[in-house]
Amino acid sequence: MENNGLIQIKGIREGLLISAENGAWDDRAAELLIMVKQRESFFKGARVCLDVSETPLRVKQITQLRDQLSDLDVTLWAILSTSETTENNARVLGLETALPVKKETIESKESNERVESTAEKAVLVNKTLRAGYKVESLDHVIIVGDVNPGAEIVSAGNIIVWGKLKGSAIAGVQGNMKSTICALELRPTQLRIGEKVFPPQQKKGKTFPEVAYIENDDCKIELWNKEKGR
Amino acid sequence: MAAIVVTITSGKGGVGKTTTTANLAVALAEDGFKVVCIDGDIGLRNLDVVLGLENRIVYDLVDIVENRCRIRQAMIRDKRLEELYLIPAAQTRDKSAVSPSDMIRVCDELRSEVDYIIIDSPAGIERGFRNTIAPADIILVVTNPEVSAVRDADRIIGLVEAEEKGPAKLIINRVNPGLTKRGDMLTPEDVVELLAIELIGVIPDDENVVISTNRGQPVALDPKSKTGQAFKNIAKRLQGQTVPFMQLEDKGDFMSKVAGLFKQGGD
Numbered sequence: 001m002e003n004n005g006l007i008q009i010k011g012i013r014e015g016l017l018i019s020a021e022n023g024a025w026d027d028r029a030a031e032l033l034i035m036v037k038q039r040e041s042f043f044k045g046a047r048v049c050l051d052v053s054e055t056p057l058r059v060k061q062i063t064q065l066r067d068q069l070s071d072l073d074v075t076l077w078a079i080l081s082t083s084e085t086t087e088n089n090a091r092v093l094g095l096e097t098a099l100p101v102k103k104e105t106i107e108s109k110e111s112n113e114r115v116e117s118t119a120e121k122a123v124l125v126n127k128t129l130r131a132g133y134k135v136e137s138l139d140h141v142i143i144v145g146d147v148n149p150g151a152e153i154v155s156a157g158n159i160i161v162w163g164k165l166k167g168s169a170i171a172g173v174q175g176n177m178k179s180t181i182c183a184l185e186l187r188p189t190q191l192r193i194g195e196k197v198f199p200p201q202q203k204k205g206k207t208f209p210e211v212a213y214i215e216n217d218d219c220k221i222e223l224w225n226k227e228k229g230r
Numbered sequence: 231m232a233a234i235v236v237t238i239t240s241g242k243g244g245v246g247k248t249t250t251t252a253n254l255a256v257a258l259a260e261d262g263f264k265v266v267c268i269d270g271d272i273g274l275r276n277l278d279v280v281l282g283l284e285n286r287i288v289y290d291l292v293d294i295v296e297n298r299c300r301i302r303q304a305m306i307r308d309k310r311l312e313e314l315y316l317i318p319a320a321q322t323r324d325k326s327a328v329s330p331s332d333m334i335r336v337c338d339e340l341r342s343e344v345d346y347i348i349i350d351s352p353a354g355i356e357r358g359f360r361n362t363i364a365p366a367d368i369i370l371v372v373t374n375p376e377v378s379a380v381r382d383a384d385r386i387i388g389l390v391e392a393e394e395k396g397p398a399k400l401i402i403n404r405v406n407p408g409l410t411k412r413g414d415m416l417t418p419e420d421v422v423e424l425l426a427i428e429l430i431g432v433i434p435d436d437e438n439v440v441i442s443t444n445r446g447q448p449v450a451l452d453p454k455s456k457t458g459q460a461f462k463n464i465a466k467r468l469q470g471q472t473v474p475f476m477q478l479e480d481k482g483d484f485m486s487k488v489a490g491l492f493k494q495g496g497d
Binding site for chain 2 (some may be wrong): 020059060063065068069070089092093094128130131132133146148149150166
């Protein structure tokens with residue numbers, strides 16, 4: 001079949017892996033749709049994972065392609081990308097952003113880079129994280145907004161929530177036990193630093209900004225106190 | 231006329247999407263608008279049952295989409311109200327029989343003919359949900375004052391925002407003032423605080439709703455029903471009117487007294 005080489009298809013355990021890594025996004029999307037239409041019987045009912053390489057995609061671009069594919073009875077269930085924008089947007093839409101196998105390789109690669117991962121970079125998220133939303137980063141994570149129950153933050157560094165932390169937060173995910181988690185209101189579903197899981201706490205009434213950290217292998221939570229220089 | 235498409239959704243099942251759709255449609259039709267409701271729950275249709283129109287179905291939404299009939303032919307007119315119609319879901323198919331662009335097409339065709347299109351969404355966040363969200367101008371999220379329902383509502387509100395269809399508006403259904411007063415149930419304020427979207431209606435917990443649902447007579451048809459009034463208030467707010475929220479206290483006190491009596495007897 002004719003194709004400009006923008007698109008490659010591979011069968012994998014989870015369905016079809018379609019790589020569309022080069023060229024303008026509109027061209028790639030158009031070509032993919034043409035290909036699916038031409039081989040309708042082959043694609044009908046298929047579950048597709050799309051690798052877009054480093055292309056940053058907006059939510060609208062993803063939903064458009066997803067709906068167009070869906071019209072052709074093709075399910076887009078995952079988008080692989082090295083672009084953080086694309087990954088985040090795909091996640092917001094409830095799509096996977098990694099293949100199960102690939103995930104492991106990424107993780108093992110990450111743990112080899114443990115030393116580098118404490119770099120003082122941070123991801124800033126300027127909105128409330130609702131249930132089902134996950135922010136994952138090797139850098140520090142700062143949320144300006146609430147983290148609702150059912151939302152999750154995973155960071156190799158520190159986590160700062162300028163709002164209510166009611167969901168789950170894992171700091172120092174690669175073993176940096178000096179990581180801290182702080183929030184204006186700390187009422188998490190679960191709190192973890194490295195492998196340490198904080199015991200659940202019941203809080204009623206008004207709360208104050210607090211910081212959670214590990215000291216001598218103990219889980220500590222205390223009121224924010226700038227003198228401590230944390 | 232250019233219709234407003236309102237989609238009723240929730241994430242969790244059993245919180246009252248279909249009941250809300252039926253009653254809102256009735257309330258809008260009573261206010262003199264031409265209303266079409268569409269059952270988006272293909273394969274598990276029941277809006278027809280709640281509206282009492284089950285025995286009049288000839289064509290359904292999938293017949294329209296697959297060009298077996300014109301839209302007009304699938305619109306069942308409600309005999310109780312002048313301008314209330316239902317497009318039922320297919321019972322023998324599943325969600326994949328309709329796509330988001332099909333739904334947009336059907337609604338666009340109806341837009342010039344009616345005032346409101348009310349779409350009942352299925353539970354879940356998959357294809358059926360996306361089908362019903364795609365054509366929406368306004369999305370109403372129904373939840374109960376229960377932690378699990380609120381959690382799902384939060385997820386749905388996030389997805390609606392991601393689809394750039396937000397901000398959704400909130401309906402809290404089955405509020406029991408007796409229970410909330412004793413601190414045994416989330417209050418509407420608790421729910422609004424967590425979900426942080428605009429509240430458009432609070433519906434009391436009312437056993438008459440079960441009865442009316444079984445009879446195919448939405449409570450909004452009953453002029454004496456307080457619950458029916460709560461749905462009518464939502465209809466008014468949708469039209470842009472300011473209607474104060476009903477005080478649920480009085481009935482709640484009575485209900486909790488009754489409940490209290492039973493509790494004493496039972497323990």
